[in-house]
Amino acid sequence: MTPPSTDSTARLGSGAPVFGAPCWVSLMARDLDAALDFYGEVMGWSFGPVKLGDEFRVALADGMPVAGISALASAFQVAVAWTPYFAVEDADVTASRIRERGATVAVGPVAVYTGRGALAADREGAVFGIWQGPLVSNWESWRDTAPAWTRLHTRDAFDAAIFYGEVLDWVSGRPGCCDVQYEHDEVVLRHGGQIVARLTSGAVEAAPDPNLRPHWHTHFAVDDPHAHAERARAQGGTVLAEGISSTGPWARISDPDGAAFTLNGKG
Template identity: 45%
Template sequence: MDSVPGTHGVPCWVSLTTGDQRAAEEFYGPVLGWSFQDSELGPEFRVATRDGQPVAGFNETSVSRQLPVRWTVFFSVDSADRAGERVNERGATVAVGPLRVGDGRAAVAADPYGAPFGLWEGEVPEGWTVGAGQAPAWLELRTPDAFAAAVFYGEALEWSKNANQGVGYEEAQDEVHLLVDGQTVAGLRGGGVEAAPDPNVRTRWDVFFRSADLDEALAAAVRAGGEVISTSREAPEGRAATLRDPAGALFCLLGE
């Protein structure tokens, strides 16, 4: 997998933290038509591909680390240390790292409302761009206050500073959209309730993967031990659904 320097503040990868790599691959492979290969980051990492193009990363973690099973959106940063400081200074928390991972450095943080996200300092997969190729079609932050969240991420990831590199954001009704080179790649949507037990409104980043046949993918997910949480999600284009994999990680599908 070829790599290139990342653009500061831009979503650069999504990764599933799992306690059972084999079981995760046996679920996502049939549901989304993914294949898997070893990663240069180390033996605990694998890369999901479709039609030979990278889609997402899988990270098997030991039970002793007690890390939650979940999908995490990573943002490229020039310095994980500096970005971590900016996160902490703005009322959020860096929970893990920065740690050396392969030739790069990674950290996992939680924004002021508790939504986890990652920071990545290092090269990123060439051609991996949200909304293009086999990368996720869309990223969405569900949060109680989209505009306050936009201020946090904008300052922590220096979106305005990188406007000359094509990074920007704009208000869109009750959402804030992150744009890269004029293409909308993520939405920050208000309305989440912090203490609500319903996973559909829990504060989090959602990752939307494309599915050529959404109905068949939903049926395959159920056959493989997953659960369909909702089929009424709103998305920028097409039908969308929220699912939970057999280990409990939430993710979304977007019909092509």
């Protein structure tokens, strides 16, 4: 768990409230040095320390915090994967809502430096985190530039939107909440008018391939996805698929430890 509370962490740029929105993504790896070597070469990221300890790093792109990387997969006995974190007002209340709706809280809530965090899995098994506390410095800029964003692949996006809406207070009408719309057979989550997540139907709960089961999938914006894909191959990663969509080029990659993510061309 590498929460969005880094050495460069402060408040929202405008001091505006935010809750229910994905506010950070974090990789739980087994070997921190190996993960830093791979993502440094593939993504061109630099890495800074955080006050959580030697097992945590924050990835920086042109000086902007993009994601967290930690070596806690083995300690928490979880799969190596990229995980989104959602901002909440009260981690304990949110954890109770998760349990009440038949889902699982696997870790926490626990106090982590300046806030409280937890790891959970929804009713279909998709893993996500919650975070109560300060967000990355100038979070609104992070949201608007979308260096990282997330998509839920699930069996039924409508049902998932109800679950997450009840847990995370989507469409509550209070300042800082997220809005939900249904567009082109998927659920689109917006905060401050910006798309911050998508929920898509079609995953199969019992699929033998973990990439086809319900899961939250992390996307990163880069200038040239195909060039980054070649770097990933050279560093021992696997290019699972690549192509060009209506929004531009993309590449889906698995790092050497099995964590999958997608690179999208900056539009």
